[in-house]
Amino acid sequence: MLKLSKLTDYAVVALVRLGQKEGVTTSPVLSRSTGIPEPTVAKVLKILATQGVVISQRGARGGYRLASPLEEISIATVIQAIDGPISLTTCVDGGDCDARSTCGLGEQWDLVNSAIRNALSSITLADMKNHTVTDRLETMNAPTMFIAPEATA
Amino acid sequence: MLKLSKLTDYAVVALVRLGQKEGVTTSPVLSRSTGIPEPTVAKVLKILATQGVVISQRGARGGYRLASPLEEISIATVIQAIDGPISLTTCVDGGDCDARSTCGLGEQWDLVNSAIRNALSSITLADMKNHTVTDRLETMNAPTMFIAPEATA
DNA sequence: ACTAATTGGACCGAAACAGTACTGTTTCAT
């Protein structure tokens, strides 16, 4: 269905909320604040901590805090942290493709990958809480990336 | 991992190859031509036929042919035909989200959805077969376009 | 030093996915 995992969904919510807090915040608090089940938010934060998106403080009086301001964390970063690398292809890196030599368009997939990554990188967590950016996206979405120039001909 | 299903991968390959043939082409022929296992390519074509992406000709001397020229079929169309609708959110339509009322950023997800859909719609199957773009990609493909704090596998 | 609070990492069940096989229906060639 090409949907990002629910964990990633929750991660974005948790991070945005975390960015609005002062100091460190614990999993239970974040859970109550967002409505996400406690075990789930705990797991999400754990993963994000290993990826360096959030800083964890262990022990009593511990908790999590954002490693970077909300504006500098892109959706792509969160997805990568939770779901792993963004490679739509299944072919480019893994190599477990049966075709490979016969399909002929192996390299072209990078086109798609770049497009996706570009789109995902242009949205930050700050945009997710800020309603003013909705209009700005309209101009940002112009398909003027690096699509084949003569491909449209 | 945010990857499109392998079926979709195969679908793109099959469609591009199909667009380079004259008249109708059978599944076995397409299988040999692409290197994709016969049963799989058959399944993919079947799905694409129900979605109207390809036209099927039944009976002896039958086969498949593209419903539209390659230039008019976008990657997004193929993904939607195989994997279903592109909704990254899991929240907007399904409604099986535990947070919903407390998360507060439900509407903002459309931002992400639009970005993805736009990126995917701007690439056509014709772009995938065009090898002149391959070289161009080498120069234009930014090595890292988003911050990867510690992308250790 | 002890205790309580909190994160870290491992484990397990469930669901979706990829692939395969079979049977039926349609059409062309003989």
Next chain:
DNA sequence: ATGAAACAGTACTGTTTCGGTCCAATTAGT
């Protein structure tokens, strides 16, 4: 009319990934 070729649809099975839960390691405070 008959037989073969090719698509259509359904059902089944093995595998992988995802979502959720549980227990162990770590630290602050008393």
